[in-house]
Amino acid sequence: MTVDQISSSAEGRPAPAATSTGRRAPAADRPRISMTARRHRAFYMFTSPWIIGFLLLTITPMVYALWLSFTTFDGISPNWRYVGLGNYRELLNDPVTWDALGRAGLFAVTSVPLSIIAGLGLAVLVNRPIKARGLFRTLLYVPAVVPPVGAGLAFKLLFDQNSGAANGALTFFGIDAVGWLADPYARYVLLMTVLWGAGNVMIISLAGLQDVPRELHEAARIDGASAWRTFRSITVPLLSPVLLFQTVTGMIASVQTIMPLLLAPLGDTSGITTVPQSNYLYMMHVFAQYFALGRYGYASALLWVLFVLILVVTGLIFKFTSGAVFYNVDPEAKK
Amino acid sequence: MTATALPPKSSTTDVRVRVRAKRLVLYTVLVSVTGLFLGPFGWLVLSGLKTQGELAASPVHWLPDAFQWHNFADAFHQIDFLGYARNSLVIALIYATLVTLSSAWVGFGFARLDAPGKKWLFGVLLGSMMLPQMVTLLPTYLIFAKVGMVDTYWPWVLWGLSAAPYLVFLFRQFFAGMPRELEEAAIVDGCGYTSIFWRIFLPQSWPVLSASFIIAFTWTWGDYIAPQLLLSTDRTTLAVAVMTTYVSEAGTPVPELQAAASVMYVVPILLIFLIAQRGFVAGMSTSGLK
Numbered sequence: 001m002t003v004d005q006i007s008s009s010a011e012g013r014p015a016p017a018a019t020s021t022g023r024r025a026p027a028a029d030r031p032r033i034s035m036t037a038r039r040h041r042a043f044y045m046f047t048s049p050w051i052i053g054f055l056l057l058t059i060t061p062m063v064y065a066l067w068l069s070f071t072t073f074d075g076i077s078p079n080w081r082y083v084g085l086g087n088y089r090e091l092l093n094d095p096v097t098w099d100a101l102g103r104a105g106l107f108a109v110t111s112v113p114l115s116i117i118a119g120l121g122l123a124v125l126v127n128r129p130i131k132a133r134g135l136f137r138t139l140l141y142v143p144a145v146v147p148p149v150g151a152g153l154a155f156k157l158l159f160d161q162n163s164g165a166a167n168g169a170l171t172f173f174g175i176d177a178v179g180w181l182a183d184p185y186a187r188y189v190l191l192m193t194v195l196w197g198a199g200n201v202m203i204i205s206l207a208g209l210q211d212v213p214r215e216l217h218e219a220a221r222i223d224g225a226s227a228w229r230t231f232r233s234i235t236v237p238l239l240s241p242v243l244l245f246q247t248v249t250g251m252i253a254s255v256q257t258i259m260p261l262l263l264a265p266l267g268d269t270s271g272i273t274t275v276p277q278s279n280y281l282y283m284m285h286v287f288a289q290y291f292a293l294g295r296y297g298y299a300s301a302l303l304w305v306l307f308v309l310i311l312v313v314t315g316l317i318f319k320f321t322s323g324a325v326f327y328n329v330d331p332e333a334k335k
Numbered sequence: 336m337t338a339t340a341l342p343p344k345s346s347t348t349d350v351r352v353r354v355r356a357k358r359l360v361l362y363t364v365l366v367s368v369t370g371l372f373l374g375p376f377g378w379l380v381l382s383g384l385k386t387q388g389e390l391a392a393s394p395v396h397w398l399p400d401a402f403q404w405h406n407f408a409d410a411f412h413q414i415d416f417l418g419y420a421r422n423s424l425v426i427a428l429i430y431a432t433l434v435t436l437s438s439a440w441v442g443f444g445f446a447r448l449d450a451p452g453k454k455w456l457f458g459v460l461l462g463s464m465m466l467p468q469m470v471t472l473l474p475t476y477l478i479f480a481k482v483g484m485v486d487t488y489w490p491w492v493l494w495g496l497s498a499a500p501y502l503v504f505l506f507r508q509f510f511a512g513m514p515r516e517l518e519e520a521a522i523v524d525g526c527g528y529t530s531i532f533w534r535i536f537l538p539q540s541w542p543v544l545s546a547s548f549i550i551a552f553t554w555t556w557g558d559y560i561a562p563q564l565l566l567s568t569d570r571t572t573l574a575v576a577v578m579t580t581y582v583s584e585a586g587t588p589v590p591e592l593q594a595a596a597s598v599m600y601v602v603p604i605l606l607i608f609l610i611a612q613r614g615f616v617a618g619m620s621t622s623g624l625k
Contacts, residue, residue: 036449039448039449039450040448040449040450040451041450042444042448042527042528043444043448043449043450043453044444044450045444045528046440046441046443046444046445046448046528046532047441047444047445047456049437049440049441049496049497049498050437050441050460050497050498050500050503051456052497053437053493053494053496053497053498054459054463054497056493056497057471057475057493057494057497058463058466058471060478061471061472061474061475061477061478062470062471062474064474064477064478065470065471065473065474068474068477075477075480122368125361125364125365125368126365128361130361130362130365136365136369138609138612139369139372139373140368140369140372142372142373142376142605142608143372143373143375143376145553145604145605145608146376146601146604146605147553147556147557147558147559147574147600147601147604148557148559149557149559149574149577149578149597149600150376150379150577150597150598150600150601151375152578153379153577153578153593153594153597154375154376154378154379154597155375157378157379157382157390157590157594158374158375158378160390160590161393162391162392162393162394162395163389163390163391163392163393163395163396164395165374165378165395165397167394167395168394168395168397171394171395177393177394196372196375199372248465249464249465252465252467255467255469256467256468256469258559258560262559262578265587265588266579266588268563268578268579269563269564283469286469286473290473296477299473300473300474303469303470303473303474304470306467306470307466307467307470310465310467314465
């Protein structure tokens, strides 16, 4: 740091000042270059915590997992060995893997659009001139702040077969009680836990909605456009970058969700065996291999397949939306 | 156009009725949706106030015959609730403090400095936001086990020191918007970038610092899977304790205590959110918008 100070004073001030610090000769003939060099050095100094952390805590584990995925490592047995693509071959031939993947895919393509639609709907609703607007926004957002453990327990109690409010309401209307937390209904409870957090999408869309230029709405109204038409042709296109971002992050979150585990009778990772079939998503399959069976090698192969799939799907989403997403590149147009 | 289209007299009352009906529908929708969103949490609180018998009753026992406030005290005493809460607090404070400072530090680099490869690195940073953390967490656990960091808080220190892409992005956006004269004047005065960061940029970024701290704190407080993996039963966090330690001798969860405990676990986070709402929401929406 002292070196920085000296060289910066040498560049910023005329020679007398530099000599007055007493340690360096006049730097008049080497100003510009050292200035840029200093900025470069500073850039790497500032970004190094992230770069080092990324290499150590992200890249290393991933490479380690890739290596493990070619072995039969289980953490206990000393005579684990290299099996090449054996784990990958096994997972491709395992119908349980395919079922779990299919369920995760179905969960992603239902939960993500539904929560975006719900969040967007809420945003439009609380963006209207209503009384206690701030209060409604806060209350609708609150569930998104509730940690997963709290949400999981709340939904478990709400959908309890005997004493849950959901079945209470059903029987009130003369419909038979349902085993919500078991097959085949457990998937709907899982879906509802996601929708419960739609406040997240709401808040982010709301920020986007407030950026939509007022003149556009006025122009549309003068042209006689209906509310729905305005929404579809103005609001949605202008929000499309936000919606795209939500789609991608939502998809990745949905693949990683541990909610099926939290909704199972035992929330512990040992409770993985109690997750009902319809909530046995890909991640639960990984957990089962990892915790219940200790098959670290096989589980690592499953993780790498998932990682590559996410990359491919994200890439495809970006590719196919590149024409449909509207970026307001001219900031002046907003005013 | 409107003047000629509307019939002259009765129209005003007609319009007023329609407006009023519209507003009625709007508020009905709004109130019922809000009720629906608050329902699950309300049910959790209510469940914490019932007896075990009422929680097992079929059909549903909507309201407890008498509020069992002692459930909260029992949940508090049956396990070392304070101890687990302290573990959660320590981990969340360690992580939130470190990650806020490191992310601000890295964010400053991306916002204010230049070097070959910066664009590429920033792309990697943004891309890493999309990395599924679960994919790295399980092998990370194996590595931490190997180097003896399981059952210590070191993983949170390391995660904290290495900045979070999401928060780096938040800080970058904020710092990039600050006037250039600020640092130019400082450079003329002979300040290095380190002191520019500490003395000029950081003191001006309280809104982002607090938003980042709160976001990181709630992440860690809410995290279930990392402490469950990395910490043993008595060093673990409240999230894990609430989920796993309220079990009867038969090994089944005790729902009323679990409900009471989870209310006590969730309420601090809700309070923090309600108090710091503005910064929190601003932080969330900046990063969502890109």
